[in-house]
Amino acid sequence: xxxxxxxxxxxxxxxxxxxxxxxxxxxxxxxxxxxxxxxxxxxxxxxxxxxxxxxxxxxxxxxxxxxxxxxxxxxxxxxxxxxxxxxxxxxxxxxxxxxxxxxxxxxxxxxxxxxxxxxxxxxxxxxxxxxxxxxxxxxxxxxxxxxxxxxxxxxxxxxxxxxxxxxxxxxxxxxxxxxxxxxxxxxxxxxxxxxxxxxxxxxxxxxxxxxxxxxxxxxxxxxxxxxxxxxxxxxxxxxxxxxxxxxxxxxxxxxxxxx
Amino acid sequence: xxxxxxxxxxxxxxxxxxxxxxxxxxxxxxxxxxxxxxxxxxxxxxxxxxxxxxxxxxxxxxxxxxxxxxxxxxxxxxxxxxxxxxxxxxxxxxxxxxxxxxxxxxxxxxxxxxxxxxxxxxxxxxxxxxxxxxxxxxxxxxxxxxxxxxxxxxxxxxxxxxxxxxxxxxxxxxxxxxxxxxxxxxxxxxxxxxxxxxxxxxxxxxxxxxxxxxxxxxxxxxxxxxxxxxxxxxxxxxxxxxxxxxxxxxxxxxxxxxxxxxxxxxxxxxxxxxxxxxxxxxxxxxxxxxxxxxxxxxxxxxxxxxxxxxxxxxxxxxxxx
Numbered sequence: 001x002x003x004x005x006x007x008x009x010x011x012x013x014x015x016x017x018x019x020x021x022x023x024x025x026x027x028x029x030x031x032x033x034x035x036x037x038x039x040x041x042x043x044x045x046x047x048x049x050x051x052x053x054x055x056x057x058x059x060x061x062x063x064x065x066x067x068x069x070x071x072x073x074x075x076x077x078x079x080x081x082x083x084x085x086x087x088x089x090x091x092x093x094x095x096x097x098x099x100x101x102x103x104x105x106x107x108x109x110x111x112x113x114x115x116x117x118x119x120x121x122x123x124x125x126x127x128x129x130x131x132x133x134x135x136x137x138x139x140x141x142x143x144x145x146x147x148x149x150x151x152x153x154x155x156x157x158x159x160x161x162x163x164x165x166x167x168x169x170x171x172x173x174x175x176x177x178x179x180x181x182x183x184x185x186x187x188x189x190x191x192x193x194x195x196x197x198x199x200x201x202x203x204x205x206x207x208x209x210x211x212x213x214x215x216x217x218x219x220x221x222x223x224x225x226x227x228x229x230x231x232x233x234x235x236x237x238x239x240x241x242x243x244x245x246x247x248x249x250x251x252x253x254x255x256x257x258x259x
Numbered sequence: 260x261x262x263x264x265x266x267x268x269x270x271x272x273x274x275x276x277x278x279x280x281x282x283x284x285x286x287x288x289x290x291x292x293x294x295x296x297x298x299x300x301x302x303x304x305x306x307x308x309x310x311x312x313x314x315x316x317x318x319x320x321x322x323x324x325x326x327x328x329x330x331x332x333x334x335x336x337x338x339x340x341x342x343x344x345x346x347x348x349x350x351x352x353x354x355x356x357x358x359x360x361x362x363x364x365x366x367x368x369x370x371x372x373x374x375x376x377x378x379x380x381x382x383x384x385x386x387x388x389x390x391x392x393x394x395x396x397x398x399x400x401x402x403x404x405x406x407x408x409x410x411x412x413x414x415x416x417x418x419x420x421x422x423x424x425x426x427x428x429x430x431x432x433x434x435x436x437x438x439x440x441x442x443x444x445x446x447x448x449x450x451x452x453x454x455x456x457x458x459x460x461x462x463x464x465x466x467x468x469x470x471x472x473x474x475x476x477x478x479x480x481x482x483x484x485x486x487x488x489x490x491x492x493x494x495x496x497x498x499x500x501x502x503x504x505x506x507x508x509x510x511x512x513x514x515x516x517x518x519x520x521x522x523x524x525x526x527x528x529x530x531x532x533x534x535x536x537x538x539x540x541x542x543x544x545x546x547x548x549x550x551x552x553x554x555x556x557x558x559x560x561x562x563x564x565x566x567x568x569x570x571x572x573x574x575x576x577x578x579x580x
Binding site: 017024036037094095096097099118119121124125126127128129130131133134135137138139140141142143145158159160161162163164165166167168169170173178179180181183220221222223224225226227228229230232233235236237238239240241243245246247248249250252253256258259 | 272327329330333352353354357358360361362364365366368369370371372373374382386390391392394395396397398399400401402403404411438439440441442443444445446447448449450451462463487495498499500501502504505506511512519520522530531537541542543545549554555556557558559560561562563564567568569571572575576579
């Protein structure tokens with residue numbers, strides 16, 4: 001079974017985020033890393049392919065400047081190859097534009113199953129995987145907390161407000177996984193060395209046969225009109241615990257008549 | 260008013276409209292001349308409750324027959340758009356709401372603005388507000404092309420308020436044939452036992468984070484929540500680590516909570532967490548690092564070890580009862 005995983009390379013979340021003063025888009029021109037949320041999809045893909053008796057895991061990603069450092073992390077975990085779409089025309093792409101690009105790239109990989117995170121850790125739009133499924137005419141099951149495949153179907157335990165649903169879908173399908181569903185492996189030294197020579201196919205918008213006017217800032221039909229400081233909360237009381245900190249909490253809860 | 264019609268996607272729980280549905284309807288009513296709803300399964304029973312909030316027409320998608328709502332509901336809405344588009348469509352930031360939004364966006368070839376925390380009229384159209392960078396800044400956005408504008412609204416962005424309207428008319432809005440994309444079926448539904456209130460409705464929320472050190476220590480959070488008749492929440496870090504299920508997560512990814520008291524234990528207060536709890540009425544934080552961002556938003560901050568302060572708090576509360 002061949003599995004494709006949509007992965008995003010994002011600015012290091014530990015670094016302070018910044019907006020471009022002109023476009024007000026998130027600045028993404030520094031070094032990018034594999035989104036932590038995507039490590040679960042990569043791990044899940046590796047486990048499912050192995051459980052199905054083999055098959056390749058292909059990464060599909062879109063990033064500026066031909067960035068591959070995040071892809072190398074996922075390749076080091078064990079993915080076989082990657083398709084990277086990188087094109088200056090993609091700057092300012094909205095979620096639907098991103099989905100058009102990923103759907104076109106995924107068609108080339110011809111996967112049996114497509115995995116993605118429920119949302120990225122930087123833009124957190126959370127609609128791209130479902131948009132990809134709709135553009136490809138595939139079923140989708142989002143918010144998976146358990147995934148298994150058998151023959152031509154995928155079985156998912158899907159998070160709901162009240163608990164979870166068991167959902168069954170024929171393959172191919174798009175499944176988004178919540179964080180914590182599997183424990184992502186750490187790349188081994190051997191894996192890191194092997195990743196350096198694994199194939200990364202870099203494509204442009206034209207290579208995918210997409211109309212440049214439908215993606216990137218040209219295709220985006222939304223704009224940021226303003227960014228302003230939010231109302232700050234008034235500073236509170238800070239107490240250093242010297243064995244009686246809990247009493248301050250009790251006192252506070254009493255004042256609010258919570259207890 | 261320049262906004263004519265807004266459609267709202269309404270979800271139900273135990274046959275009644277969910278709170279977020281009523282929040283969206285209330286705001287839609289303030290913005291537009293006419294508010295209509297899309298609902299499924301038990302839609303006809305909603306005529307009274309939704310009319311009460313000002314909905315004039317309910318488009319009934321009908322029974323989904325075990326299909327996930329994303330494909331059939333977006334299909335029904337897209338068909339209705341072809342017969343006359345509203346100015347905007349509001350969808351809830353829920354598991355199914357986001358599915359419907361993504362499908363609808365691709366079907367209509369319209370972009371979608373998600374994580375909306377406020378929606379106002381301005382610049383000749385609707386302007387959405389989005390909390391970014393831990394809620395320290397508010398970003399305004401709008402659509403630049405032909406509508407309908409699609410907005411995915413976060414819970415607790417508006418206060419629900421009835422307007423005392425007459426029961427809504429119910430019209431049939433069946434889902435079109437969707438082929439392979441609608442092949443995912445629900446084969447079983449599991450309701451997880453919950454003691455105490457729901458996380459997003461609780462008056463008190465006690466959340467734990469990485470500072471707890473190990474999975475087993477989350478029991479302290481559950482004990483404390485139980486003693487305060489509250490719900491137990493979690494930071495993304497410990498959900499990612501597999502200590503607690505995703506359903507407990509408070510934050511950008513996860514639930515938005517706005518309780519009377521939010522008690523953060525061993526949570527540093529990453530951007531992603533603050534967005535989900537910063538609008539709580541009162542915030543108490545216990546953290547050993549005095550520079551932790553959570554202490555900057557706390558009304559009461561205890562700089563101390565959660566392994567000492569929380570057990571002491573539990574003992575003190577038990578002694579009172």
